[in-house]
Amino acid sequence: MRMSTIQTTLLATAVCASAGVQVVLGSSTTSWLAPPEAPTNLVANDLPWDGGGTVQIDWTASATPEDQLKGYEILAHELSVTPQEQAVETDEQADRAAAQQTESLLEGEGIAPEDARRQAELSTPTFATPPEDVSEWDSLGIIPAVQTTYQATGLNKDGVYIFKIRAIGLEGEFSAPTAASGEIRPVAAFFNGRKLPLLITLALIAAAVFIFIVLARRGMPMRIRKIAGLEAVDEAVGRATEMGRSILYINGIQDMDDLQTVAGVTVLGHVAKTAAEYDAKIEVPTARSLVMTAARESVQSSYFSAGRPDAYNPDLIYYVTDEQFGFVAYVSGMMTREKPAACFYMGSFFAESLILAETGNSVGAIQIAGTANPSQLPFFVAACDYTLIGEEFFAASAYLSGQPDQLGSLKGQDVGKILVGIVIIIGVTLATLQAITGSDSLEAAVNYLVNVLLGS
């Protein structure tokens, strides 16, 4: 809602420019020299459906014509409680006191709970009298004279405010301020209405994912396109077996709270299963102890399902160190010594991506990488044979697992992409037509789409 400074400046310039004309034309009259008339009927209200901290202010325009005004200045004053009340106000007792008051009010008058609470809180403390001189009030800014409404944002949710407004003439002379508004506490509403579009989007995406998961569980076939990097997994494992060398799997350097690491563990399960079938050795150094635990569980169950539980060796999955470069130094040293035939880098990678891919390249390994950290993708793309890019990497874990739940959620994500695509196409079409025709109704439609449907 905030007006950009450029817009304000433009408006101010426009106002000034027209004023210049006015001065020349109306030089015989002196009306613009006198202070402008004060605006009237000031009403301030807590903005409903918000997260708190915003007050809506409306007023009737000054009697002085718009083109003779520089604008209106919004003044606010946060009321301070008188000293003896302060002790109560500072801790939880105030809330309790307010709650009791709320109850009594609710019983007696049957008004809406939210308003009751606010009134209760307002009536408890007595406030120090605000300063008479408005120059001691906080100025919230000067807005163009064409406006008769303003949203004061960023106020203290627990504070109580009163407002005044005054007109400013072209020469910067002030009108008398209006009478103070009522005392307003910019409380938070039960539901933050400004977040409604977000909630709807969230619900849509969640519903799409959920519905497809349910459909998949009911046995609806889920077709997913081939992902090039994954086709190469068998080839890489096969080559390692042929050469009698090991497979190295790096699960990124982040902990289990990173969703990429979780996806990496799922991919590891598949690679380990293939390795078990081919009877190839797979080695997994990790940078986090929790990842080591998860990786052991995952590999063990893969060996079980491949029917080779005896071949599972937990000692090949081990923790090195949390320190980024310590870990890299260890892994690159190990790679030069053992020369693995295939290297997998699946997870969240940072600067070490380059060192790993470089070293892997120098020992001549087949390298397959997957990460959602875009900054590291160029190095993987350049130095590895196959790379899973961004969302592909998340999709890969679903694709490999072959579980209906995972595939269903992938379909749900596709629905999200279709939605985004449709909104972009409609929006761009409308905006382009608007830019060419200059139509007002189209402009309104675009503004509605951009500012309301897609959030503030």
Added chain:
Amino acid sequence: MIKLLENLDRRWIFLAMALCVSVPILVIGLTGVTFPETPTPLAEAFFAEVDRAGEANGRQANVLIALDYDPASAGELSPMSASLVNQCAQRGHRMYFISLWPVGPQMIDDSIQKVIKRFYPELVYGKDYVNLGFKAGSEQVIKVMGVDLTAEFRTDVEGTMLSEIPMMEGITSLEDFDLIAEISAGYPGSKEWVLYAATQYDIPLVSGMTGVQAPQNYPYYPTQMQGLLGAIKGAAEYEFIVNAYVRENIVRKMLVKNGIDDETSRTLASDLDQIPTWTTTAAAASMTPQAKADLIDAATGATPGEFLEGQRRMGPQLFAHLLMVLLIILGNVIFFAQRRRGGSA
């Protein structure tokens, strides 16, 4: 020749890189000459946003300065922080330093020592700037600060309670800041500030970042991030703008202090080259010779080395980039030569 290059030991490449970086540093260090900078719109936007902080709310601006980096990235980022603090101090903004990185407090300390203590000794700790230190928890810290700042930050870095710090009065949540200025080296960093602060609470955000992060943050500019400095180039450009601004401001203040009227001071400060000749004119008669000498020094003297770090580093940058381009071309020449011979790539 091709044969030789094919088997080139990578240590020769390392040596070439070392020379490309160290020789320009030596030469620039000895001669003090740097390459001229032409600021791009992004750096100008960064400067303008810091400059106008607080104007919308019509008060002295509260600027939250988050230095989320460690010494490993300081090479790229410390010039940005130095210039940022320089601009804020010169502009009279109140500075609140925090960090989401464990070693961040040291970076804050460096900036305070290097800029505030040295060039703005008149600023008072607790009134003009405060160091709130590090908190663990990454984006969760931002999230909690959005609701209740004191729940997360109870003391400053020296253990003084926030209630005893004058400038903390009236600061309860992120919304009480007029600008968030953030220097970031990764996670948590600019993306998190965009996600959890700028987008949620509609607070202006400017961010300086390492080159690695810059491409991913471009889509946020200019709606969710009002200024963006990428890598050492961004730092050098910003440094250039801030230095010019600071010099102009200092000269103007000096003139006003010496009784020159505002209008003249402004025009003079905007064209510093004319200062030495101007001091010989009658208009400057009211100034003492000492004041004149100080003024000429302020207008034309050398910029302190602290504020040239970024511009100095653009020298090695140029030669290293040329080396990189050369290496890629050379690598491809070998690649195509091999392919023609039928060798495997």
Added chain:
Amino acid sequence: MQILTRSIPLFITAVAGVVMILSAFFPYTSDWGKFAGQFFNILAAFAFVLGGGNLLKLHLKKISDQRPGWAYSGVVLVCFIVTLFVGLMKIGAYPNPTYPNVHFSGETQGSGSMFWWFYEYVFKPLTSTMFAMLAFYVASAAFRAFRAKNFEAILLLGTAFIVLLGRTFAGVLATGWIPPDSAFSGLRLENLSVYVMQVFNTAGTRAIMIGIALGIASTSMKIILGIDRSFLGSGD
């Protein structure tokens, strides 16, 4: 055991996740979100303890097994313990001038303390030099890995050239002859690099971001609903 290792953790995950989602929409619940956030931050600090403990365990084992290079494990341990002791005890740190009688009141990393010394002269040079090594690796990778194998690779290299040259003085040298206000000023390298960043890079990054966000949203939902529980150690 199933209850302790499966049911309760899944319940905790669901509650924690739902609370975080609700607190975004219902201001009255933002306090819950605040508590959850604070708890998380405290846990994050405990995770450092876990990391330190793991380190201790790993290297003690290496030493007791007398594995190759165990002497270096000894170095790790000594450094770890000394840093920890010096920092936790605030050895050589000055108290806060307001409370000179309380030893622990001062700044942990205050200039002049032992802990600061460790930071300034050990931690800082080591980590930043480790990071600086990447400049060398980048050069060697440029020579060996970036091959114009196909059209895609040529695009990648071409953009890299534009950025590399456009972001230094070389750009000005190479294309500075194009007048800045002519019709072709957009072809000056420094302008071209900005154009590439704002159009192509923004488009690509934006699509990647939207895709990843969708991936994260659906994975988060699966985690909260208990469908994806691989983080608890197994795929099912």
Added chain:
Amino acid sequence: MSSSVSEPMTSAQRAIWAIVCLVIVLIVVARSFVGHGMGRVYVEPKPMDFVAEVSESADGESASTVDWKQLPPTEFAAYVAANPGTETISWVEYDQVPPRSYFAQETAGGGPIVFSWPRTIGLWLAAFFTLAIFSFLYRDNPFYKFAESVVVGVSAGYWMVVGFWDTIVPNLLQRLLPAFSKEYLTPGMELPAGGFDMVNLVFLIPLVLGLMLVCRLLPKCGWMSLWPLAFIVGTMAGLRMVSYIESDILVQTKETVIPLYVQGDNTSSTFMLVWTTIWSSLAQILLVIGVLACLVYFFFSVEHKGAVGKTARVGIWYLMITFGAAFGFTVMGRIALLAARVEFLFDDWMWLIDPMQQREFITASVGLLF
């Protein structure tokens, strides 16, 4: 590509490397005997003296309070002499000063600035570690292994210390043990009314979860860490789900809703107007096409064939340009980091260059090089 790292070097190559090393060593040795030497740190002592001011409480029942007052060194001596038996606390802090100040003091014949052994040793140690790490570029060696072990140990300890003092103490101990914290750790805190705030009992939850997390270290109790892990993963999932949808889906979609036609802003001539219109409209069109094409690339339900395949290919082109840009920027960053380290060696340690004007400029050292 086969590796060339493991190939033995020819003797000529070895000789070149030996010469390079020798030259560096010679410069260092020579440099330390020229002028004021190199790599020295000077500090200025700053005495901090406090005296106790005991004030009796008004009612005479509760204990008297002690206030500590800082006095300048001159007043301090007089105060102590005047009030024997007063409790005092004193220590000396040291501020690092540029060597220039020390040289000036020497010329002037005396002053408070002194040479600092701990910091000078530290600086040389830092230089040693820097070179030890760089030595890995030549080959793995004991110096590097030593430096690597040190960094692992120190960083783990460093994180624990900072986490303890900056998070555990203020956010956990202050809440659960207010009296203890005020007495020994953070005397500046305010005690809640009654000495303890019952609301803070809720902070027992993170304490218990935290201890359970640490239980991962015990062989039998590993499962206990699953609870805090579940909490971490759960909060992260909830937090990220909402914020990613808001910031990366809604806002990014909104940013892409732009008109494909933009009027140019250069009105100097009709040609320039048309030209800038084409140029800026083209930017918008390319942007929208790019976002849509890349989205198609990430679409998993349809095979990349026919029209979809062609669009996806355009998507890949965009992605490759994106990666090229990322590569260029990454290179920039890495080189700046290296430059910073080299500056440390040349400036702080070897005193070859002096960009911060910390010392008198020594021309002799320049002569050594050129």
